[in-house]
Amino acid sequence: MKFISVVLAAVSLLLVEATPMKRELEVCPGQVIVSETFIGAESNVKLSEVFCPENVASRSLSARQNNGTVIDVCGDTCNTFCFTPSGGGPNPNDCTVISNALLFESQNVNDTFLIGTGTNNTVALSFNTCETFFVNQDPITESYCLSDWAAIVNFIAPNCQSTQNAHGGLCVAADGQWFIQLRLSTALSVIHG
Numbered sequence: 650m651k652f653i654s655v656v657l658a659a660v661s662l663l664l665v666e667a668t669p670m671k672r673e674l675e676v677c678p679g680q681v682i683v684s685e686t687f688i689g690a691e692s693n694v695k696l697s698e699v700f701c702p703e704n705v706a707s708r709s710l711s712a713r714q715n716n717g718t719v720i721d722v723c724g725d726t727c728n729t730f731c732f733t734p735s736g737g738g739p740n741p742n743d744c745t746v747i748s749n750a751l752l753f754e755s756q757n758v759n760d761t762f763l764i765g766t767g768t769n770n771t772v773a774l775s776f777n778t779c780e781t782f783f784v785n786q787d788p789i790t791e792s793y794c795l796s797d798w799a800a801i802v803n804f805i806a807p808n809c810q811s812t813q814n815a816h817g818g819l820c821v822a823a824d825g826q827w828f829i830q831l832r833l834s835t836a837l838s839v840i841h842g
């Protein structure tokens with residue numbers, strides 16, 4: 650896994666291209682939480698599968714159809730961008746609880762997880778003030794690993810906080826096919842449907 654570059658300045662242009670800023674307000678527009686479970690040694694980190702209704706409309710039929718193929722993106726390089734300015738970010742200690750839960754699951758259950766496409770392309774984890782979510786931007790199912798997600802949480806949380814004039818951030822795959830965001834937890838609590 651490689652995710653070394655931290656960019657603090659002039660981030661807006663890149664961010665607009667990588668991910669709309671409205672993603673900072675909710676995991677996705679019109680988000681619906683379809684399932685919730687709790688992971689970690691103390692079963693205190695919430696794992697939510699998020700249904701993103703607008704992804705149906707925004708993603709027109711792709712040349713690459715979802716035909717059951719799974720692409721392994723574990724270990725892919727991603728580039729970190731911090732959200733400026735400071736204020737309103739997650740408590741890094743809460744983020745550490747999330748990364749520890751990810752490592753616990755990785756070691757005791759399975760390091761590999763699948764993430765769907767289209768409306769089913771987002772998985773979120775939250776504990777107290779900290780929330781992180783993985784978004785598959787590829788039209789085919791992706792396979793990723795919890796240990797890498799933990800490492801990215803451990804990287805963004807201390808490197809994108811108020812001392813860096815930031816309040817969380819995201820790591821965008823070098824090829825743009827997924828990103829992981831980390832920020833203040835929103836109300837990911839109501840289960841619909």
Ligand SMILES: *[C@@H]1O[C@H](CO)[C@@H](O)[C@H](O)[C@H]1NC(C)=O
Binds near residue numbers: 713714716
């Ligand atoms: C499924 O789609 C992938 C990505 O376009 C392609 O590489 C693969 O050959 C396809 N597999 C089948 C069985 O059609």
Ligand SMILES: *[C@@H]1O[C@H](CO)[C@@H](O)[C@H](O)[C@H]1NC(C)=O
Binds near residue numbers: 759760761762763
């Ligand atoms: C781990 O999860 C992956 C993806 O769901 C699955 O293909 C694999 O069989 C699982 N491994 C074990 C040991 O359960």
Ligand SMILES: *[C@@H]1O[C@H](CO)[C@@H](O)[C@H](O)[C@H]1NC(C)=O
Binds near residue numbers: 769
């Ligand atoms: C969404 O993706 C997850 C993970 O691959 C899968 O277990 C679940 O069945 C999918 N749900 C739908 C509605 O496709």
